[in-house]
Amino acid sequence: MTIPFTHILFLAILLFAMGAACAMTRKNLFMILIGVEVMLNAAGIAFVAAAMRWQDMNGQIMALFVMTVAAAEIAVALALIVCIQRRTRYTNVDHCSMLKG
Amino acid sequence: MKPVLFLLISFPLLSALILALIGRCLSRRTVETIACTAVVAAFVLALTAFLLSGQKVQSLTLAQWFSAGSFQVDMDIYYDPLAAIMALMVTFVSSLVHIYSVAYMRREGGYVRYFCFLNLFVFAMLVIVTAGNLVFLYLGWETVGLCSYALIGFWYEKPEAANASAKAFVVTRLGDVAFGIAIALCWINLGHLSVSGINDSAASLDSQAAGIIGFLLLLAAIGKSAQLPLAVWLPDAMAGPTPVSALIHAATMVTAGVYLLMRFFPVIQGSPLVMALIACIGVITICFGALAALVQKDIKRILAYSTISQVGYMFLAVGAGDLAGSLFHLISHAFFKSLLFLAAGCVIHALHEEQDIFRMGGLRQKLPQLFWLFLAGTAALGAFPLTSGFFSKDRILLAVFLQPQAIYKVLWTIAAMAAVITPLYAFRLFFVVFFGQPHADRSQAPAPAPVSHPSVPNLMTWALWPLAVLSLFAGFLNLPVNWAGNEWLTHYLAMLPGAARELHASPEMESTMQLGSALITIVMVIFAWIFYGSRIQPSECNDETFQKKLHTLFLNGFYLDQFYQTWIIAPYRKTAEFLWHKVDAGWVDAGLDQSARSFLTLAERLRLWTTGRVSQYVSMMVTGFTLILCSLTVTWWYLQI
Amino acid sequence: MTVLNIIFYIAAAIVISATGLAITRQSTVHAVCYLVISFMGTAVLFYLLGAPLLAALEVIIYAGGIMVLFLFVVMMVKDQQSPVDKPSRIKKWFPAIILTGISAVMAGLLVFADPGNRLRPPAVMGTPQEFGLILFQEYWFPVEIVSLLLLAALIGALYLGRREAREEDTI
Numbered sequence: 001m002t003i004p005f006t007h008i009l010f011l012a013i014l015l016f017a018m019g020a021a022c023a024m025t026r027k028n029l030f031m032i033l034i035g036v037e038v039m040l041n042a043a044g045i046a047f048v049a050a051a052m053r054w055q056d057m058n059g060q061i062m063a064l065f066v067m068t069v070a071a072a073e074i075a076v077a078l079a080l081i082v083c084i085q086r087r088t089r090y091t092n093v094d095h096c097s098m099l100k101g
Numbered sequence: 102m103k104p105v106l107f108l109l110i111s112f113p114l115l116s117a118l119i120l121a122l123i124g125r126c127l128s129r130r131t132v133e134t135i136a137c138t139a140v141v142a143a144f145v146l147a148l149t150a151f152l153l154s155g156q157k158v159q160s161l162t163l164a165q166w167f168s169a170g171s172f173q174v175d176m177d178i179y180y181d182p183l184a185a186i187m188a189l190m191v192t193f194v195s196s197l198v199h200i201y202s203v204a205y206m207r208r209e210g211g212y213v214r215y216f217c218f219l220n221l222f223v224f225a226m227l228v229i230v231t232a233g234n235l236v237f238l239y240l241g242w243e244t245v246g247l248c249s250y251a252l253i254g255f256w257y258e259k260p261e262a263a264n265a266s267a268k269a270f271v272v273t274r275l276g277d278v279a280f281g282i283a284i285a286l287c288w289i290n291l292g293h294l295s296v297s298g299i300n301d302s303a304a305s306l307d308s309q310a311a312g313i314i315g316f317l318l319l320l321a322a323i324g325k326s327a328q329l330p331l332a333v334w335l336p337d338a339m340a341g342p343t344p345v346s347a348l349i350h351a352a353t354m355v356t357a358g359v360y361l362l363m364r365f366f367p368v369i370q371g372s373p374l375v376m377a378l379i380a381c382i383g384v385i386t387i388c389f390g391a392l393a394a395l396v397q398k399d400i401k402r403i404l405a406y407s408t409i410s411q412v413g414y415m416f417l418a419v420g421a422g423d424l425a426g427s428l429f430h431l432i433s434h435a436f437f438k439s440l441l442f443l444a445a446g447c448v449i450h451a452l453h454e455e456q457d458i459f460r461m462g463g464l465r466q467k468l469p470q471l472f473w474l475f476l477a478g479t480a481a482l483g484a485f486p487l488t489s490g491f492f493s494k495d496r497i498l499l500a501v502f503l504q505p506q507a508i509y510k511v512l513w514t515i516a517a518m519a520a521v522i523t524p525l526y527a528f529r530l531f532f533v534v535f536f537g538q539p540h541a542d543r544s545q546a547p548a549p550a551p552v553s554h555p556s557v558p559n560l561m562t563w564a565l566w567p568l569a570v571l572s573l574f575a576g577f578l579n580l581p582v583n584w585a586g587n588e589w590l591t592h593y594l595a596m597l598p599g600a601a602r603e604l605h606a607s608p609e610m611e612s613t614m615q616l617g618s619a620l621i622t623i624v625m626v627i628f629a630w631i632f633y634g635s636r637i638q639p640s641e642c643n644d645e646t647f648q649k650k651l652h653t654l655f656l657n658g659f660y661l662d663q664f665y666q667t668w669i670i671a672p673y674r675k676t677a678e679f680l681w682h683k684v685d686a687g688w689v690d691a692g693l694d695q696s697a698r699s700f701l702t703l704a705e706r707l708r709l710w711t712t713g714r715v716s717q718y719v720s721m722m723v724t725g726f727t728l729i730l731c732s733l734t735v736t737w738w739y740l741q742i
Numbered sequence: 743m744t745v746l747n748i749i750f751y752i753a754a755a756i757v758i759s760a761t762g763l764a765i766t767r768q769s770t771v772h773a774v775c776y777l778v779i780s781f782m783g784t785a786v787l788f789y790l791l792g793a794p795l796l797a798a799l800e801v802i803i804y805a806g807g808i809m810v811l812f813l814f815v816v817m818m819v820k821d822q823q824s825p826v827d828k829p830s831r832i833k834k835w836f837p838a839i840i841l842t843g844i845s846a847v848m849a850g851l852l853v854f855a856d857p858g859n860r861l862r863p864p865a866v867m868g869t870p871q872e873f874g875l876i877l878f879q880e881y882w883f884p885v886e887i888v889s890l891l892l893l894a895a896l897i898g899a900l901y902l903g904r905r906e907a908r909e910e911d912t913i
Contacts, residue, residue, distance in 0.1 A: 002862030009853045017846040021838035022765035024720050030770045048791045053863040057876045060793045068888050072895035078815040079902035085819045097713030727845040734848040
């Protein structure tokens with residue numbers, strides 16, 4: 001199977017861009033989180049592709065760790081969203097501006 | 102001999118130091134005694150030195166001053182006949198002025214400061230006349246400027262006194278700058294700074310270098326002696342006490358300039374252009390002073406302008422190459438002008454500080470002793486026949502006339518015309534003050550009631566008698582040949598470089614000129630009596646406006662003050678204000694403030710960036726990420742290319 | 743162009759379209775569902791890229807665990823949208839499209855520029871045995887750390903989600 005490395009990287013870049021756009025634009029806290037997830041996923045794809053290109057297992061290991069840390073982070077982030085919803089009655093990121101200068 | 106010279110210089114300095122340090126703790130009597138004793142002792146010592154030295158030159162080193170590498174300056178003294186005569190004159194007049202001041206200052210509070218500076222002045226003047234090198238002379242030169250500043254501004258709370266003293270200092274300073282440059286040029290060109298060294302090697306200067314150095318020395322002399330471009334400080338300097346005017350502005354400081362030119366005559370002689378320039382400046386100043394003195398109303402201002410005019414005669418003599426004549430006129434001027442100033446001080450004191458001559462009058466009966474003293478001085482000033490002024494002025498005119506160049510004939514003519522005006526203003530002053538009745542000028546406020554019994558302290562009049570005698574009879578110092586005299590002064594100065602000038606005139610020419618000037622003087626006296634003696638004119642502004650314009654022109658000193666004000670002082674002030682307000686406060690300070698404030702504003706604007714909105718923060722992060730990527734790509738592409 | 747290549751491109755298309763749909767949904771639940779599809783496609787990609795274990799783990803952990811957790815919390819939280827005026831969609835997405843577009847292009851340029859990237863790497867399967875060996879031999883220490891991290895996350899989530907949290911408690 002011979003897919004050029006650039007194609008896979010293009011795919012990863014595209015996914016990352018889409019995740020960043022989602023995190024930038026959406027006002028709903030959950031959607032921001034989804035954007036973050038998409039970005040992490042794209043990074044994982046890039047790692048695995050690099051592992052195949054250089055024939056090195058370390059890339060796959062790294063992808064595993066990315067997945068694991070993403071899981072931990074999601075857990076805490078969702079708990080945070082629950083807290084925020086309890087404090088301000090909305091899950092809207094614009095309401096979280098208490099650190100306004 | 103050497104101790105005599107050393108003590109001569111040291112006594113006044115020592116007394117000034119004592120008065121400066123502990124004068125406050127001493128009683129008035131003690132202060133006066135110390136001051137007067139020091140100067141009288143200096144006079145005795147000067148007399149001793151004069152008698153002992155014969156006509157030889159003495160030099161001694163007082164102290165080592167400073168050295169920088171191979172450049173060594175000592176305080177040394179060069180005592181030759183010129184210095185001997187000058188020292189005698191300075192100490193004699195100073196002693197009389199000190200004695201006079203004792204009575205004059207009797208009611209003043211700051212007498213310690215006065216006597217201290219007066220003694221310091223005498224010291225500095227003695228340094229000038231006996232200095233052996235240029236730097237030591239410069240020390241004395243500056244110190245007389247300092248003492249003049251302190252003494253003119255003695256009553257410093259009065260604004261006109263403070264302004265006048267500052268003006269005097271600044272104007273003479275212009276001359277001092279030229280003097281400093283001249284010292285440097287002497288060092289460069291001649292390698293000597295000592296008087297003997299310079300005078301001996303002056304012949305080695307080419308005429309251009311001699312001209313430049315001579316011109317700079319002339320500028321220095323103009324500043325100190327109040328000659329024409331820089332004459333503006335002397336009339337205003339009359340705001341000081343009258344004995345100060347008598348000593349400083351009649352006898353000693355204004356003659357320091359003439360002395361400088363006489364001392365370095367070999368250098369000046371090397372450039373005929375400079376000599377002619379000195380003579381021209383002298384003549385112009387004579388006319389300026391005489392015309393301005395003709396219309397003044399303040400008694401001291403008349404005498405001030407008269408001083409300017411008479412010092413012009415001394416400059417004229419130096420320019421004509423006649424050192425003996427210049428020195429002769431210097432001495433006789435010292436006597437009669439200080440006599441006139443001190444007598445004017447008596448008059449002012451007697452009339453309770455009245456200085457307008459048209460408010461004085463009829464003092465002949467009230468102050469008889471002063472009448473005769475003033476008459477002696479006025480006669481000498483007006484060159485009345487047989488007085489000292491007559492002989493000295495005549496010698497100067499003769500010396501100018503005998504000069505071969507054509508310009509000197511022109512100068513002689515002008516000087517002779519000015520010699521017509523001198524007795525006129527002198528006797529105008531005399532007649533208005535002592536004859537007739539006082540009355541007020543119509544334009545001024547009504548005069549206070551005339552003092553019924555004016556009185557003058559005895560000490561003040563006794564101090565004047567020696568001066569009166571000398572101003573009448575000092576002509577015998579240099580009696581010309583056709584009077585069967587021996588021209589003692591000329592022969593005494595014969596060894597001086599450049600001074601041995603026997604005037605090669607036939608006795609007949611001399612007699613003719615003397616007769617001519619004597620006749621002119623007598624005619625002018627009669628004229629003055631007609632105009633000012635019998636019928637008092639309140640002001641000379643009559644019907645014709647041209648005469649009135651001339652009158653105001655002369656009264657304001659040919660508007661020289663206003664000229665300087667408009668062309669030099671006002672632009673300087675404007676520039677200073679511009680630099681202060683616009684540049685310093687406007688650009689520098691405001692620039693600093695503005696840049697500081699801009700930081701503040703920037704910080705304020707930046708603060709608005711932290712809105713607290715997370716979406717904006719995320720956007721900013723993505724923006725930053727984009728920018729980094731762009732810069733990486735661009736850099737990388739450039740590296741590829 | 744082998745079959746596996748075709749499958750790769752189809753899977754890539756599915757991933758991209760699913761992600762694109764996911765991020766533009768109004769409803770959160772819909773978004774999560776599309777995201778699950780995207781992760782499934784990613785798992786296929788992983789398998790094709792020679793990481794079968796990771797493909798399985800992707801399905802189990804990511805799609806099966808994380809997204810389900812997402813759904814739980816989304817449906818638990820009263821997802822009220824605050825009454826703010828919404829700009830039109832294009833206007834809202836405009837800056838994001840610009841910025842991410844530029845960065846994607848730049849990154850693409852960077853990627854494309856290296857000739858070594860244009861290689862076609864050989865398709866080698868990384869077996870789970872190899873994976874496990876390397877994981878627990880070379881990377882045993884990070885494994886321990888990550889387990890601690892998971893513990894911390896667990897405790898944190900528990901604490902943050904307490905029902906009896908008083909109003910004065912800081913988040």
